[in-house]
Amino acid sequence: MFLFEPVYRPQPPVLAGDSIYLRPPLLADYRAWSTLREMSRAFLEPWEPLWGDNALSRGSFRGRISRVVREWNGDLGYSFHIFATGRDNLPRDTLLGGVNLNNVRRLSAQSCNLGYWMGEPYAGLGLMRAALELLLPFAFATPDDDRPGLGLHRIDAACIPGNDRSRRLLRRCGFHEIGLAPSYLKINGTWRDHICHQLLAEDFARFGTPENSSVTRWHG
Ligand SMILES: CC(C)(COP(=O)(O)OP(=O)(O)OC[C@H]1O[C@@H](n2cnc3c(N)ncnc32)[C@H](O)[C@@H]1OP(=O)(O)O)[C@@H](O)C(=O)NCCC(=O)NCCS
Secondary structure, eight states, X not given: OOOOOOOXXXXXXXXXXXXXXXXXXXXXXXXXXXXXXXXXXXXXXXXSSOOOTTTXXXXXXXXXXXXXXXXXXXXXXXXXXXXXXXXXXXXXXXXXXXXXXXXXXXXXXXXXXXXXXXXXXXXXXXXXXXXXXXXXXXXXXXXXXXXXXXXXXXXXXXXXXXXXXXXXXXHHTTOEEEEEEEEEEEETTEEEEEEEEEEEHHHHTTTOOOTTOEEEXXXX
16 A cells, blocks of 8 residues: 655646546556556567566556656656546556656657557557557647647657658658667667667647547645
8 A cells, every 4th residue: 555646746637528538547557557557468578678676566666656756846857647538348447558768868859759558458459559649748848838738849769670660650740750770778688789769849730639639737
């Protein structure tokens, strides 16, 4: 049992669409998160950094949440969990996966690295695409009083050449391939080449924000 939920500052948004909504991870997500990650283990492990022995423990989740909150509050990274809205035959508030804007760099870069995972039962349903359609407008929007946004200029994303789903997802969302980076990330214990992609704010502008989406302040 966790006693205290973390405090995200400034207050993060809830990014909501038709089928899914995104909000930052909470300690209370642990049971759903560990159950989904465990049942998706064989599906996720080939594409992720090595899962340690304690990858799914409560302690490691607590450490992860501490890091996520530090990053949010320090403008260093923005993590979200993805949940069902209750339409599309998925019970409301079912945890589906996660999506992260990591390594935010300000000053002359204004960029970050995109990461994502989907629970195996929910993969291939178009839900990560829906998640990116909510996240990208938030990442690129210039913040004002009514609408939160990160004001980023570039989002980098990389995937292993054989990861067809991930490549297709990025292409669908407007990312351009910029080249092969040898031994770019250590994935499942091995340094792997990656295809680097990027999406620039000016290229994204023409996609716009999906209909029926909303951004509200989170009062979690
Ligand atoms: C990659 C991942 C996050 C994509 O999420 P998803 O919810 O499955 O993606 P979507 O359903 O939104 O589909 C994205 C695209 O992949 C396509 N796709 C779905 N299943 C596919 C498959 N088995 N092979 C190739 N393409 C596939 C979809 O058709 C869609 O393309 P389209 O819009 O042109 O039709 C998810 O599959 C996943 O977690 N995979 C394992 C871990 C992983 O690869 N992490 C990312 C490392 S870079």
